[in-house]
Amino acid sequence: MFKYLQNTFGINTYVSYSTYYKKAKKHKDDVLRTQSNIVNTYMLVQDLDYYKLGMTDAECLQKIGKMVADGELICPTFIVSTGQGYQLIWLLEPFKNIAGYTNDLDWRRIQDHMYEQLKELNSDSVVKNPSAVTRLPGSKHNKTKNVVYGFLANEVKFTLQDFLWFYDIVPVSDRSVKPKKLNKKKATVTTIVKNWNEYTLNRQREEDIFIFVDVQNERGISYIGIRNWLALVLRFHALVSTNGDTEYAENRVKSLCETMDMTETTEKEILRRSKPAETYYKEWIEDTWDRVKYLRGGLFYTNARMLELMNIKEDYYVQWKMKTIKVKNNKYEAARKRFEKYSEEEAANHTWEAYQERRNEKITEEKEDKLWMLKKALEKHSDWNNKQLAEHLSISLATLKRWKSELNKSGKN
Structure with a gap:
């Protein structure tokens, strides 16, 4: 991301929760970060403005740590010190996020749940928008002049279902049945x-x-x-x-x-x-x-x-x-x-996969047998030329050369 930090002078640089179809404006009035322009969404985020409550960084982190230890909160992938507060980021397997459909509604339910859960840390409702952004670690917060830091806390990449089941949220039903x-x-x-x-x-x-x-x-x-x-x-x-x-x-x-x-x-x-x-x-x-x-x-x-x-x-x-x-x-x-x-x-x-696996195993075994035969023939008849070796093994000269090449490769390995 070094080039982006250079282009923005390292100030107020952001990364979005989602990727987009249109990446450049054709007209100055174009709005690119809209849900209708989203290709996939990659994260859940919670923005904590605890400092507005007079809480210190240490107190905030202690509360987060306790919630994780008590099984109340899934450990976030990243904790980002934004230069003014913390953001918790959970990386997700990318998913299509069309407004009003099940993935979108599940994502919003999860965000709503965690927003309410983290209210004591003054959670911000801005994260309920899948086209929102978070600050890029390595950049600077222009207002405070503080550097943005990112801390890796969890290497698991989650699915929406992981959060639904962890928080016991009822998944959105998607079949329309008239009363x-x-x-x-x-x-x-x-x-x-x-x-x-x-x-x-x-x-x-x-x-x-x-x-x-x-x-x-x-x-x-x-x-x-x-x-x-x-x-x-x-x-x-x-x-x-x-x-x-x-x-x-x-x-x-x-x-x-x-x-x-x-x-x-x-x-x-x-x-x-x-x-x-x-x-x-x-x-x-x-x-x-x-x-x-x-x-x-x-x-x-x-x-x-x-x-x-x-x-x-x-x-x-x-x-x-x-x-x-x-x-x-x-x-x-x-x-x-x-x-x-x-x-x-x-x-x-x-299954076809099982057949292919058995076939590949057989080919590998046969190949090993052939190379072993050639190796023994070379040891026993080191003075023979290729024609004599081919006749001895009842194979063509082309096959012999291929076997020799394979033997040389295996010898190098």
């Missing part, structure tokens, strides 16, 4: 499977959550981070499938608790955290949900979103086991055929 009272005739809720009605779809959605838990239990794969969300979604679909039977919905969550890994939680806690499903259901039925806060009514997710949140986008075995939560693309169909013919373990040996 019952607006339906003029009995309609299907989805087109996942042809002709499924409201009862059968939602009842099978419930079953799919149990299937997911059972399969991951058998494999020993952890889903601890999404337990509360699984119970919440289960309870919501149980309400939909029974026209609001709260007792049935609660009992379904209790049954899930009996099968789930309950490490460091209790049935009471899972029931408490899944209770808001009744509010989501009531607001969906009455068509009274907050249109500003929620993209859709209820807790309906598309299959693609469910697979992403469950971290099984390419886990076709779990998708095959489930009835509704799957995306039937070419990869899924190829995997389904293998699972119908073989066990999960054996099916893994019948």
